[in-house]
Amino acid sequence: MHMATNSETIITLGFEGGSVDLRRKPSTDGTWEYAVSRNESAMADLLSEEDEDLIPMLVSEPKHWVPSFDEGMRLLEPYHWQRCTPYQIHPEYRNHVWDHVVADRHSFRSMDRWARACGVSYRPDLVTLADWILASRSTVVLTGAGISVASGLPDFRSPGGWWRNIDPTTVATVVALHQDYDTFHAFYSHRIRALEGLIPNPSHEILAKWEGQGLISAIATQNVDGFHQMAGATTVYELHGSIKSVRCSSCNQPATVEAFLSKTPCAHCAGDLRPNVTLFDESLPQDAWENAMKAISVSELVLVIGSSLNVYPANRLPRMTNGLSAAINLEETAMDSGFNLVIHGKAEDVLPEIDQWVQSSR
DSSP states (O other): OOOOTTOEEEEEEEETTEEEEEEEEEOTTSSEEEEEEEOTTOOGGGSOGGGGGGHHHHTSOOOOOBSSHHHHHHHTGGGTGGGSEEEEEOGGGHHHHHHHHHHTGGGOSOHHHHHHHHTOOOOHHHHHHHHHHHHOSSEEEEEOGGGGGGGTOOOTTSTTSHHHHSOGGGTSSHHHHHHOHHHHHHHHHHHHHHTTTOOOOHHHHHHHHHHHTTSOSEEEESOOSOHHHHHTOOOEEETTEEEEEEEETTTOOEEOHHHHHTTOOOTTTOOOEEEEEOOTTSOOOHHHHHHHHHHHHTOSEEEEESOOOOSTTGGGGGGGOSSEEEEEESSOOTTGGGSSEEEESOHHHHHHHHHHHHHHTO
């Protein structure tokens, strides 16, 4: 093949009978041009019967130069490059090649070898979950504290958090509210101030995007931080209430967060103020609970993110579906065996990769 002497190979793909290269050379305007060359000594008779359709491609003339990498990748289409073995991929192009692999993933015999050649991690379990999300006509997501850690909000069960320094079952209770208001107030004042300046992280944003794309029908959350709504989600069932609103513990009249933080009594009855969160000895908000149960009962997929499912009765929800269930959590939980698929990892690491697979197939 009479290629320019200043060209270089950026991709080499192997068949049983030879190889094909995608090459680049500088263009006159300082960018790159791309063309395909092939191994002249390819032994067509070594091709498997399955690959007989490749024989004409191995003896065809080289293609012309094209002005972009994407067009160069299209020059490889006649060679059925998805069925090839990637021998070499130039480091500058590995991410670009992987984008093409992701976009056409159902055409590949082996994703693993392409991932290795591109220097990226490939987790089949994430692809499986992406496929379930795309196939489901009704998906409900249940989130816990783990999804908000990347926003800077500590998981209260993590080492050094409030859950290690104080027993919440003795503070986040109606008894403490009425009998030890100073400690109750200090605990929730700390939690409110811990949220100041914090914003949703990409995990919240991805879920809001999926809702907007019609991929999920509702989010039920055990969190009280309001990040899902801040990220743009609209159908959110707050199972444990919201720490961003306040009411009187005596007459239930609404009050401001600022009044609570300053320990100002209720303007209507002089009662003690409290956040609108569900305390340990209280029932869940009826509307949120019933809406979550209804959504999950007709769901085809329930996805739990960042929850150890230790808190009753929210931990009952995943079992209310007749469809598939999946969990994403950093650590193993006692509930793992009840799911069809369990993915261990941080939500902020796992969800963007799943979203990549989801968006590539839309």
